[in-house]
Amino acid sequence: MKIIHCADLHLDSRLNTHLDEKRAKERRQELLGTWLRLLEYASKQQVSAILISGDMFDTAAVSGTTANAVIGSIRNHPEIVFFYLKGNHDTDTFLNRAEALPENMYTFNDSWRMFRLSGNIVVSGRELSTSFAGAQLPENWAARTLKLKEEDFNIVMLHGQVITGYSTEKPAETDEDIYISDYAEHNIDYMALGHIHKYSEGRIDGRGMWCYPGCLEGRGFDECSRHGFIMLDINEETHEVKRQMIDFSTRHLWLVPVDITGLETSIDIVNRTKAELSLLGGVPASSEEIKNLDSDAIKEILEESGGGRLKPEDMVRVILKGELDITAEKNMTFIRSQLDSMFYYTEVVDDTRRTVDYRIFENDRSLKGEFIRSVREDMEIGDELKAEIIECGIKLLIGS
């Protein structure tokens, strides 16, 4: 039996404020589009069930389009059973806009609910809460009340933050904490989690494991890894399970640091950046620049981004790094204009430093020397700001 586990779709999310209006809207629709694509995929792959481990929506104010599309898409796939566990961002009013919930959709509440999917595959889940009707529940109540049969293949759905390892002094539980050790020896085979936006996994005990699929689409440059869902293929007789992370997002997000140390002109910077981007895209430009790139750094970027290749439909943040001579000509507007059309979205951040050793002026009998000394002696400003003031003033006095 094939089961898809996904989470943290954050449909209707309004992140990426740096996108222009058109693309911000487009991107929001893409989130929804990816969900629909997932269903098509599931249908083709003859998936029996889809587990949604929370945060399907970003806000309580779910748009009509999204709510209707989700309900409609679930109805359109009666062959698939949907298990929807609410997350901290979800409310239960969205799905139920005067129409009845689809019959093939099952939801959970704040006590354990179990569904027998087939002869011996059981899906259990509950919304985590440390209190009930205002009263504090006993410690690890959820885990203590979970009773699963040894002979079943048990999938447990939860939405929260996994806390691994033992601690003698456990901090006060919050609603979203999941102490993995509490769930050991509970006959769990697979814990389908949601809440963390990056794919991650671990063992519960000798038998089972936990897994976060991450979100379906990266929404900001803090979510650059590959995104998609988990495909479980369970042998109902032997309980053997094949688990695969399917990279499924429409676009990937990339953080690309480019070392431009020593370059003198904007066009050199553009060329260096383009060379690096082409290398990441898997079609290295035959420019001399390639030789100047650090292959280890490139490998690291590729690993961070999930091993795929940079594509034109991706979203890229180029971070210019390194040290430039004070006299180097660097025009960010020009550089941005040159890189802008390469990808769906390109952002260029200047994180370079000028190689002016301000110490050489410090003891000068000159306005510059006097200026540096004046800034240094100002007790009211922090070191970081001092550095900025010195750079700004010296650039002005030098006339660059």
Next chain:
Amino acid sequence: MKLISAKIENFGKLRNRSIDFSEGLNVFLRENGFGKTTLASFIRVMFYGLSGDRKSQDGDSDRKKYRPWQGGSFGGELVIQLTGGRTYRIVRSFGERKAQDTFSLYDAETNLISTDFSENIGEEILKIDERSFRRTVFIGQQELETGMTSQINAKIGNVSEDPEDMNRYETVMENIKDEINNLSPNRRTGSIFKKRMELEILQSEFKNKEALEKELTGSAERLKNLGDEQRTRAKNIEILNSRAMALSQYQDTLKDKMKYEDLIEDISECEKRLMEIQRRHFGAEADTLTPEERSSRLNHDMRELDVRFRNGVPGETELRGIEKRISRIQFLHEKLDLMEQAGLRTRGKGYGGEFSNLTGIMVCILSVILIIIGAYMIFTDLSLVIGVCILAAGLSMLIIMLISQAVSGNHGHKSSGGKERHRQTIDEVYEEIDKLTSEVVMYLMRYYPKADFSDPDNVDFEAFRSLGNDILRYNRLCDIKGFAEELALKRREKAEFEQTHDIEKLRNAMRPGEDGESFETLSRKLQETTEEYNEAVETINRLKLHSQNIEKELEKIYEKERQYVLGLDELRELEQRYNLLILTRDHIEEAHNNFTKEYMAPLMSAFEKFYRILINTNGLREIPYRMDAHFNVNFIAEGREHSTQLLSAGFRNMVELARRMAFIVAMYQKEKPFILLDDPFVNLDDYKIPGAMQFLDEIARSYQVIYFTCHESRQ
């Protein structure tokens, strides 16, 4: 550097002049109008070219001001010697426009063209621009009250290891000021001001975001609740519908049941009636006869009577009419008999007269008795009805008696009167009998076709008296037949009903649903719920529409919010830049002040030195001036600094002269310049002139001084 000679071709009012300069002090004492200032300007122009081409005022434009009054070629030459000893001849000529100006430089010794300097020779040798030249070594009486330039500043500060940065100070400050103004949060045109306004407007546009979001969530919740209610309603409608259906089915069943029961009742009724009528038909035999016998007898009788009445059953009035006729015939026959008995018998039997009288008396007595009894009963109220009947019977018998007595009396009279008349009467009776008989025979023939009516006088009407009975019998038989048919029909109907209906179910039919719930109540409930359902559909649709509108609104707001967030980033950047610039500006200014302080002391002492010479005083007296970091000299009185503007023109000129000289000393340590003085002492009182002369002597020791004056006292 010193000036060697000048040759003026045409320059302002000067024409074809050659002037040689010596070392030290060169005094040009000329009366006003000679062109001293023009000569001073000529020297400046030889170094820097004509200036002020773009000035609109003619007085500010050298070209216009010094265009030769008398025409001729505009220009001249100047021979100079640098500190190293090299001499150059600067040749310039000026046209209508700058493009027509020429510049040539010759080595004065070899007379060959030199490329050591360009036409910018003034700045190249003296390291100051024209503006700074005018403000230092060119000391005209009009130009004593001018301020500093950054080049002067830089020159003064040439103590610096990097003379360029002091040089740039003013430009840098100007640039910073411009950028700060452009960014300013306090000016309407400042980017920060504008950005803040823009953001404030944006923010005001999404201030009701939360309220709208709440409303949208609320709407979703209401929709959900309405949906739940609606589903309950739909279920209720379904239940009510099925109940109504069950009730309607039950009512149909009930109708069938009643119909069936009616059928059964009808059948038993029919059977009873049939039995009764058969019993009446067969009389006592009825119980002894077998049904088959009964049936065959009935059929037989029926056949027989059917034949009789094949032309229809006679009506009651008809029958009564015939009976009346028969009775009349019998009466007439009896009458005839009586008449014939009275002897007048002509044919057939006659009447017996004695019998008639005897009977008459008897009847008379009987009728009187009846009358008496009747009257008694009436009057004694024993029985009114019976009394009346008896009285009536008595009276009628008496009347009949009297009439017959009268008739027989007549007969008697007539018989005694005339035999002929009596005869006539008998005939009339016969005639009537004949007529009546033929009518009756005609009638009976219809029902008794086989009977012999050939002799009308001897028809035995008694034989036909059973006709009424036959009619009764026939009618009864018809009824029997009808009842039997009806019974058969009902039985058939019952059989059919039993075939098409589940009788068992009919018998066991139970009333569905709540007790006493009528069909009307149900349909009223159904109607109410349906109305509620439809109303709720409308509410839901309205709410959906409302939600859509909120969403549209929210979408706009989200876009504003996105712009706002972006704008905030931009604002933060602008503010950072602004603050950075302010801090940078303050620190550059401070650095400048600090740095200036370093050579302020020598500058101040030089100022003091020259000022003392000018006011002709020794070092014991305190000089009441102070120089600030911008080299402005302020006057100190009563412990406070004041602008020299408050001083008299003479003092002001002296302060400025001393200051300029202090600058020149500080500025030109390598290439010493010449000093052009264009009558700077005009404002000085006479008693100050010696000091001024001493000042001239003093500076002429170190510099070539070209001094123009128009007064001998100032020579």
